[in-house]
Amino acid sequence: MTLITIGLLALITFTTRYLFLEGKLPLRLGPNVKQFLSFSAPAVLTAIFVPILFVHEQQLDISSTNAYIWGGLAAVMAAYKTHSVYWTIGFGTAAFLLSGNLP
Amino acid sequence: MLPLSLAVVPWGILFGSLAIQRGFSGLEAQLFSAVIFGGAVQIVTVELMAEGAPLLTVLFSALVISSRHFLYGLSLREKLRTKPLRWRIGLGFLLTDELFSLSGDRRAYRNNYRLYYALGAGGSFYLAWNAWTALGIIAGAWLPDLTDLGLDFAIAATFIALVIPDIKSLPILVCVSVSAILSIIFSIYAMELGLVVAALVGMSVGFALQKLRQVR
Numbered sequence: 001m002t003l004i005t006i007g008l009l010a011l012i013t014f015t016t017r018y019l020f021l022e023g024k025l026p027l028r029l030g031p032n033v034k035q036f037l038s039f040s041a042p043a044v045l046t047a048i049f050v051p052i053l054f055v056h057e058q059q060l061d062i063s064s065t066n067a068y069i070w071g072g073l074a075a076v077m078a079a080y081k082t083h084s085v086y087w088t089i090g091f092g093t094a095a096f097l098l099s100g101n102l103p
Numbered sequence: 104m105l106p107l108s109l110a111v112v113p114w115g116i117l118f119g120s121l122a123i124q125r126g127f128s129g130l131e132a133q134l135f136s137a138v139i140f141g142g143a144v145q146i147v148t149v150e151l152m153a154e155g156a157p158l159l160t161v162l163f164s165a166l167v168i169s170s171r172h173f174l175y176g177l178s179l180r181e182k183l184r185t186k187p188l189r190w191r192i193g194l195g196f197l198l199t200d201e202l203f204s205l206s207g208d209r210r211a212y213r214n215n216y217r218l219y220y221a222l223g224a225g226g227s228f229y230l231a232w233n234a235w236t237a238l239g240i241i242a243g244a245w246l247p248d249l250t251d252l253g254l255d256f257a258i259a260a261t262f263i264a265l266v267i268p269d270i271k272s273l274p275i276l277v278c279v280s281v282s283a284i285l286s287i288i289f290s291i292y293a294m295e296l297g298l299v300v301a302a303l304v305g306m307s308v309g310f311a312l313q314k315l316r317q318v319r
Contacts, residue, residue, distance in 0.1 A: 002131055005158060009148055009165050010138035016169040018195035020176030023184035029177070035313065039306040040174040041204055042269050043282045047301040048143075048200070049262035050283040051290035052255050058291055068256055075260045079267035088264035089110065089257060096256045 071096025108231035110201065110261035113254035114142040115232050119239020120246070121146060125153035129240045136236040140196065140229060142258075144168045167295045171302065175203040182212040190218055197225025204265040274316070278309025 019025070029037075053072040054060060062069065075092025082088070115136070122132035127149065135145050144165050151161045175198055183191055194202075194212075202225045205211070212218055270276050282305030289297025 002127070002152070003134070005148075005152060005161060006131065006134050006138060008158075008162055009135075009144070012162060012165045013139050013141050013144055013169050013172075014196055016166070016172035017176060017198040018192065020173065020180045021183045021191045021195050023191075025184075027180070029181060032310075033177075034181070036306060036310045037174065037178040039275065039278045039309045040178050040302065041207060042266050042275055042279050043302040043305040043309070044171045044174060044298070045200060045204065045262045045266045046279045046282045046305070047286035047298045049259040049266070050286050052259040054287050055290045058293055060287065060291055067253070068259070071256050072259060072263065075263040076267055079264050083268040085110065085261070085264040088267075089260045092260040092263065093257060096253065096260075100253065 067096050067100035070099035108227050110257070110264075111142070111228060111232045112235050113257040115235025116239035116242060117254045118142070118145050118149070119236040119241075120243025121239075122149050123240055123243035125149055127153075129244075132240050133233070133236060136233050140199065140232060141169065142200075142232075164295065168298075170296075170299050171200075172198060174299075174302070175206075178203070179206055179212070182206075186212070186218070194218075194221055194225060197222070197229060199225070199228055200262070201228050201265075207269065272313075274309040274313040277312055278305045281305040281308045 020027070049072075053068040054062065054066075056066075056068075071092045074095030075088050078084075078091035079088040118136065119132055122135065122145075123129065127135075135149065139145055147168060148161050148165055151164060176195070179198075183194065202221065205224055206221070210217060212221060266279065270279060282301045285301035285304055286297065289301055294300070
C-alpha cells in the first residue's frame with residue numbers, strides 16, 4: 001500500500017509540473033498573462049520562506065528571541081549586498097546560530 | 104547551480120530522518136525522493152501517512168502543495184511547449200522551485216546549450232536531493248530528532264538568496280510584500296491553499312501596479 005501511495009504521489013507531482021509544458025494543450029498565453037506570470041517566482045518563493053521565519057506552531061513569533069528573524073534579516077542584507085547564494089546562506093545561518101544561543 | 108545543490112542539504116536530511124522516525128523503511132524513504140522529488144510535498148505526506156490519514160486526504164494535500172508548479176509550467180510554456188517530448192518530460196520531472204528560479208533569464212531554454220544547462224542544473228539537484236536523503240535515512244536511524252535543529256532556517260535562507268536579487272522594481276517589491284504578509288496570515292490559520300492564494304494575490308497586485316505605471 002505504501003508503494004502504491006508513493007507511486008500516486010509521484011504521478012500527481014509530475015502532472016502539476018508537466019501539464020502546461022504539453023504543446024497539445026489548447027492554450028495560448030496573451031501578453032498580459034505572461035506579464036502576470038513574470039511575478040510568479042518571487043511571489044511563490046516568498047510565500048514559502050516568510051512563514052518559516054515568522055510562524056512557529058501556528059503562532060506569530062515577532063519577539064527578539066526569535067532567531068529565525070535575526071537570521072532572516074542577516075540573509076536579506078547579505079543577498080541585497082552580495083547577490084551571492086553562498087554569502088546569503090553563510091551570513092544568515094551564522095546570525096541564526098549566534099542569536100539562538102544568546103542569553 | 105552548485106550552491107543550490109548545497110541548499111537542498113537541509114531538506115534532504117530533514118526528510119530522510121523524518122521518514123525513518125515515522126516508521127518507514129529506508130527503501131521506502133529513498134523511493135519517495137527518487138520518484139516524487141519534492142521537498143514540502145514529501146515531508147507533509149510522510150507525516151499524514153504515518154498518522155494513518157485516508158488515501159484521498161494524502162493525495163489531495165499533495166495536489167494542493169504541488170499546485171504552485173502549475174504557475175511554473177505556465178510561465179515556461181512558451182519556451183518549452185515546442186521542444187521535443189523527451190525534453191519536456193525530462194525538464195518537467197526536474198521542475199523544482201530551485202530550477203524554476205534559474206529559469207527567469209530571457210534566453211533560458213532557447214537553444215540546445217541552454218537546455219543541457221537546465222538539465223545539468225535540474226539533474227544535479229536530483230542527485231543531491233537523493234544523496235542527502237540517503238544521509239538523512241542513515242542519520243535518522245542513529246540520532247535523536249533532527250527535525251528540531253533549525254534545519255528549516257537554511258531552507259528559508261536559500262529562498263531569500265533566490266528572491267532578493269530579483270526585486271528590481273517597485274511592482275515586484277509590492278508583489279513580494281503582499282505575498283509575505285498574506286502567507287503569514289494564512290499559515291497562522293493553517294490554510295492548505297494559503298501558499299498559492301498568497302502568491303496569486305501578490306502577483307495580481309504587482310501586475311496591476313505595473314499596468315498603472317505603463318498607462319501613465
